[in-house]
Amino acid sequence: MQEHELLPAFTAHVLSAARANNGKAPSERDLAEHFSVSRGQVREALAILESMQVIERRAKSGIYLADGHNGIAAMAFFARAGLPLENRQIYEAVEVRKIHEIKAAEMAAERATEKNFAALRDILARSEDRLAQGEGIDSLDQEFHLEIVRATQNGVFLSICTAFYEVGATRLQVYFRDPERNRKSHDEHRQIYEALLARDAALSSALMVSHLRGAMSYWTELLEPDADRPA
Numbered sequence: 187m188q189e190h191e192l193l194p195a196f197t198a199h200v201l202s203a204a205r206a207n208n209g210k211a212p213s214e215r216d217l218a219e220h221f222s223v224s225r226g227q228v229r230e231a232l233a234i235l236e237s238m239q240v241i242e243r244r245a246k247s248g249i250y251l252a253d254g255h256n257g258i259a260a261m262a263f264f265a266r267a268g269l270p271l272e273n274r275q276i277y278e279a280v281e282v283r284k285i286h287e288i289k290a291a292e293m294a295a296e297r298a299t300e301k302n303f304a305a306l307r308d309i310l311a312r313s314e315d316r317l318a319q320g321e322g323i324d325s326l327d328q329e330f331h332l333e334i335v336r337a338t339q340n341g342v343f344l345s346i347c348t349a350f351y352e353v354g355a356t357r358l359q360v361y362f363r364d365p366e367r368n369r370k371s372h373d374e375h376r377q378i379y380e381a382l383l384a385r386d387a388a389l390s391s392a393l394m395v396s397h398l399r400g401a402m403s404y405w406t407e408l409l410e411p412d413a414d415r416p417a
Contacts, residue, residue: 192221192223192227192231193231193234195221196217196221196228196231197231197235197240199212199217199220199221200212200217200235200240200241200249201240201251204241204249204250204251205251209250209251210248210249210250211241211248211249211250211251212249213248213249214228214229214232214249217232232249236252239252239253240252279350280350280401282350283347283350283351284398284401286335286343286346286347286350287331287334287335287347287394287398288391288394288395288398289391290334290335290337290338290343290347290394291334291378291381291382291387291390291391291393291394292387292388292390292391293337293338293340293387294334294335294337294338294382294390295381295382295384295385295386295387295390295391296385296387297337297338297339298337298382299337299339302333302336302337303379303382303383305333305336306330306333306334306379306382307379309326309329309330309333309375310330310372310375310376310379312326313326313327313330313372313375314372316368317368317369317372320365322362322363322368323362323368323371323372324361324362327362327371327375328351330375331347331351332344332347332348332351334378334382335347337382361401370400371397374393374396374397375397377393378390378393378394378397381393
């Protein structure tokens with residue numbers, strides 16, 4: 187079995203087994219037997235999970251889920267691997283993303299370059315084309331928001347917000363199935379762009395608050411009632 191084939195199933199099994207055993211994962215030997223692979227392949231997979239702070243090794247005790255296995259980096263890794271996340275995890279990631287993006291709008295109004303503005307105009311133009319064709323703008327919504335974060339000229343900020351989007355990528359497609367929601371979001375994007383272009387930090391931030399409020403209401407209704415159910 188190739189590493190890219192093993193890792194998603196391996197991770198899912200480790201998480202499931204550990205959660206059912208007070209956080210303790212199966213041994214290397216048990217994992218090798220379960221997946222019919224070598225101990226070397228198991229060690230390589232465990233090393234990846236350890237680097238992502240999903241698991242930790244305890245001397246003379248075994249392998250356990252790490253305290254950081256619900257961190258944003260680990261959650262983004264799960265999302266990329268197609269592993270299920272709990273609704274509560276997604277909701278909290280969206281909530282923290284909102285806080286970051288409001289600040290990003292304020293900073294972008296002061297720091298955005300002409301290259302950033304050109305990218306935003308291009309995204310808006312492509313969004314308009316998609317709307318005219320009756321298509322959703324979920325991927326362009328992500329592009330628009332991340333370009334604003336990129337306009338802060340802070341690479342760490344961009345890396346963090348990109349991880350938040352990876353966590354909620356599948357749900358974003360569901361959110362944009364509604365044609366009215368697509369049009370409303372696009373119109374609000376245009377207003378935010380105009381405020382950024384005017385270098386109005388306060389207005390940019392306020393418009394982002396208003397824009398994200400509707401999305402948070404949707405996520406609250408969708409996720410909070412079943413906060414502990416896998417999404």
